[in-house]
Structure formats: C-alpha cells, structure tokens
Amino acid sequence: MKLCIIFPPLPFGWTPVAPPSLEYIAALTRRADPDIEIELISASADPNAVDSLDCDLAAISILTPTAVGGYKIAEKLRARGIKVVFGNMHASAMPEEAKSHGDAVVIGEAESVWPEVLRDFRNGQLKPFYRGEQIVLDELPTPLYGLLKGKRKHQFRIVNTSRGCPYNCTFCSVKPFYGARIRFRPIEHVVRDVAAIPEKMYINGDENIWWTGKAERAIDLFTELKGSGKRWMGFGSLGPVLSPVGPRMLKAARECGLLSLWVGWESISDEGLRSFAADGKIGVDRERAVKTLRDHGIDVSLFYMVGSRHDSLDDFKRSIEIAERLGVSMHPSLVVPYPGTKLREQYEPYIYKDLGWEYYNGAYALFEHPDLAMAPEIREELFFETSLELLSLGRVLRHMKNVPMQGFPHAHILSLMSQIPVRHGMKIAYEKWKAEKDLVSKKRAGVTAS
Numbered sequence: 001m002k003l004c005i006i007f008p009p010l011p012f013g014w015t016p017v018a019p020p021s022l023e024y025i026a027a028l029t030r031r032a033d034p035d036i037e038i039e040l041i042s043a044s045a046d047p048n049a050v051d052s053l054d055c056d057l058a059a060i061s062i063l064t065p066t067a068v069g070g071y072k073i074a075e076k077l078r079a080r081g082i083k084v085v086f087g088n089m090h091a092s093a094m095p096e097e098a099k100s101h102g103d104a105v106v107i108g109e110a111e112s113v114w115p116e117v118l119r120d121f122r123n124g125q126l127k128p129f130y131r132g133e134q135i136v137l138d139e140l141p142t143p144l145y146g147l148l149k150g151k152r153k154h155q156f157r158i159v160n161t162s163r164g165c166p167y168n169c170t171f172c173s174v175k176p177f178y179g180a181r182i183r184f185r186p187i188e189h190v191v192r193d194v195a196a197i198p199e200k201m202y203i204n205g206d207e208n209i210w211w212t213g214k215a216e217r218a219i220d221l222f223t224e225l226k227g228s229g230k231r232w233m234g235f236g237s238l239g240p241v242l243s244p245v246g247p248r249m250l251k252a253a254r255e256c257g258l259l260s261l262w263v264g265w266e267s268i269s270d271e272g273l274r275s276f277a278a279d280g281k282i283g284v285d286r287e288r289a290v291k292t293l294r295d296h297g298i299d300v301s302l303f304y305m306v307g308s309r310h311d312s313l314d315d316f317k318r319s320i321e322i323a324e325r326l327g328v329s330m331h332p333s334l335v336v337p338y339p340g341t342k343l344r345e346q347y348e349p350y351i352y353k354d355l356g357w358e359y360y361n362g363a364y365a366l367f368e369h370p371d372l373a374m375a376p377e378i379r380e381e382l383f384f385e386t387s388l389e390l391l392s393l394g395r396v397l398r399h400m401k402n403v404p405m406q407g408f409p410h411a412h413i414l415s416l417m418s419q420i421p422v423r424h425g426m427k428i429a430y431e432k433w434k435a436e437k438d439l440v441s442k443k444r445a446g447v448t449a450s
C-alpha cells in the first residue's frame with residue numbers, strides 16, 4: 001500500500017516553510033503501519049508532482065485558502081481511482097463540503113483516529129467521517145524530517161510545543177479546532193524534535209510561545225533548548241512581556257536562540273481590538289511591550305488586519321507610521337471571516353456569497369462595509385498600496401538597521417529570508433488582483449460570468 005500526503009498550492013506562490021502536516025502525518029503513519037510506503041508533496045514547491053502521482057490513498061490537508069486547490073487535486077486523483085481523505089482546519093469546519101469532494105474526512109485532530117483510517121482503507125471499509133479527540137500530547141511522534149522532497153527546498157521546519165488557546169478572538173480558527181484548554185507537550189519531547197531538524201534554524205509554530213500565567217513553563221522550555229545550538233522564530237502575544245517575570249522570560253528566550261517574534265497586532269485601532277475581542281491578548285501597553293522585546297535583542301514583525309466593519313480609511317495609512325516609529329516590519333491582511341469562527345457568524349449577513357474560498361486569502365474584501373467610502377474595491381486597492389509600500393525593497397533593506405545587533409548576523413539574514421518571499425508573493429497577488437478585478441466585482445454583485 002502506498003499513501004501520498006499532499007499540501008495543496010498556496011495562493012501566491014512558494015514559501016521556504018515546510019507545511020508541518022506533511023512530515024507529521026507521515027510520522028503518525030509510520031508508527032501505525034511501518035509497511036506503508038509514503039510520499040509527501042508540497043504542491044507549491046513541486047506544482048506538477050500530482051500529475052504523475054501513483055498511490056492507493058491520498059491524504060490532502062486543506063486550509064480555507066487552499067481548499068479549492070485541494071478539491072481540484074482530489075478530482076484528478078479520484079478520476080484515476082485513487083481514494084482521497086481530507087483533513088485539517090477547513091475540512092473540520094466544513095466536513096460535508098469536503099466529503100462531497102473526497103471519500104472520507106478527518107474532523108479535528110488526527111492522532112486518535114488515523115490508525116483507524118488506515119485500517120479501514122486496507123479493509124475496504126473507509127467511513128465517510130472520523131472524529132478525532134483532543135488528547136493529551138505525551139506521545140506525539142517526531143515528524144519524519146527529510147522525507148519531503150521537491151524541486152524547491154523548504155528551509156524551515158515547524159515545531160509545536162502546545163495546542164489550544166484560552167483567548168476569545170472572534171477571527172481565529174485555532175480555538176474552534178484545538179479547544180480552549182492549553183495542552184503542553186513534554187519539554188524533553190520538544191528538545192528531541194528540535195534536535196532532529198536537519199537545518200540550523202526553525203520555527204516554533206505554537207499559537208503563542210508564552211501564555212499569560214504560564215511564563216514559568218516557557219522559561220523551563222527555553223532553558224532546556226539552550227544547548228540545541230539552533231536559532232528560531234516564533235509567534236507570541238504581548239501581554240506576558242510586561243509581566244513581573246517578563247525580563248527573565250525574555251532573557252531565557254534570547255539565550256536559547258530566539259531571533260524574531262511574530263506578533264498579532266490584530267487591529268490598528270483600540271476599537272478594532274475590542275470588536276475582535278482581542279484586547280485581552282494584547283495587554284495594557286502594546287507599544288511599550290514591542291520596545292521591550294527589541295531592548296532584549298529580539299526583532300519584531302507585527303501582523304494585523306484592516307478593512308473590518310469597524311475600520312476606517314485612516315487605519316490603512318497609520319500602519320506605515322507605526323512601522324517607522326517602532327522599528328518593526330508590518331504585515332497587513334484584509335479581514336477574513338473564516339468558516340467556524342465567531343466572526344463568520346457576526347458577518348454572515350454581510351458576506352459576498354458568490355466569492356468562493358479561493359478569495360479567502362487576505363487580499364480580497366469579502367463583506368459589505370457600512371461606510372460607502374470603504375467600498376470593497378477601495379479596501380483592496382488601499383491594502384495593496386499599503387502592503388507594497390511596507391514591503392518595498394528599500395524599506396526591507398532599511399529595516400536591517402533596526403534589527404537588534406544582539407542577533408547579528410543571523411537575525412538580519414532571517415529578516416531578509418522572511419520578508420523577501422512575502423514581498424514576492426504580494427507582487428503576484430497584486431497582479432492577480434488587477435487581472436481579476438472586474439470579474440470579482442461581478443461576483444460581488446451576483447452576476448454570473450458568461
């Protein structure tokens with residue numbers, strides 16, 4: 001039996017980050033049945049690999065922006081008699097939709113049901129749906145690093161040390177998928193997985209590398225990783241940075257190789273933060289928290305959304321001023337009401353129903369705005385104008401001077417390695433948007449293309 005695990009193409013080209021679901025599901029498969037032959041395909045890195053694929057079962061991991069691409073791959077494979085099982089966040093939020101394009105759907109986390117999926121397939125008894133449980137994380141296998149091949153090499157692997165999120169941000173898919181309770185992996189298992197990564201730099205893929213009230217666990221983790229000899233970047237909230245234990249936590253993070261923190265700034269305005277119920281995660285003084293991070297030698301990239309029903313035209317312009325004042329890189333996205341989120345429920349009456357999932361990539365206005373000055377085409381144009389300015393080559397290179405010297409030269413190289421692919425992808429997105437603008441406007445108006 002041969003299994004192929006597939007991550008569909010990303011909306012705007014290849015990135016150097018290996019899709020974590022590929023090598024991890026491969027490890028679950030190897031543990032459940034060592035006799036299964038496994039092939040991994042990252043379609044962004046190897047676009048034509050699916051065309052020559054030969055396997056018995058294909059597992060396709062889909063997020064909302066990649067769902068349509070995943071469904072197209074499934075159609076090709078099923079036409080050749082290959083069975084298809086879908087999984088990951090979009091399949092879990094929209095299981096009936098996913099099932100209409102495949103033979104089975106794994107809803108939720110895969111660990112508790114993946115061996116059953118493989119056994120049922122071998123026995124010719126594949127069920128339509130498998131519901132995974134939110135189990136303790138004491139026995140997760142090390143991903144099969146090195147199994148992923150392709151024409152383009154992925155330079156970063158993702159390591160996860162926890163699952164779950166206690167915050168109530170309305171836009172987020174993490175809590176509906178992983179639950180509200182934070183589940184931590186044993187620290188020694190994390191150290192083991194980091195040691196297995198072939199590269200000298202990796203990404204901590206946790207929703208948050210340090211949770212409010214759990215800073216001591218973060219310090220213990222960082223202390224044990226200190227001897228890894230590897231450098232890394234991760235996602236972190238600002239709240240714990242200014243806590244009493246913050247300085248000790250940041251020192252431990254820096255000493256174990258943290259170079260760059262990706263922070264959810266979420267919204268430019270405080271009103272926007274409150275509308276997303278994200279103010280609790282941000283903390284009391286987010287600008288001071290960013291400055292504190294940089295004072296500890298950690299570079300900062302801020303990710304935020306614009307164009308919500310509470311935003312104004314001014315929010316697009318203010319981000320450039322914030323980037324310059326704080327010495328950080330800024331990465332905007334238009335608001336996306338993902339399926340399964342509270343924001344989706346809130347925005348449901350205003351969503352443009354004829355825009356398919358392929359437009360849920362952060363570059364399109366997906367819902368009506370109460371202010372006529374915030375028409376969808378204007379939001380999109382301002383988004384690209386702001387993004388391309390923030391990612392202009394001159395600004396990217398000038399940011400190098402703002403990267404803390406404690407991380408030289410690795411943090412400076414990392415800044416380029418993380419921003420240049422995003423810049424390239426944004427230029428692709430902009431050209432695509434210009435080419436499709438009239439078609440998208442017709443879809444918003446409910447006009448069927450001829």
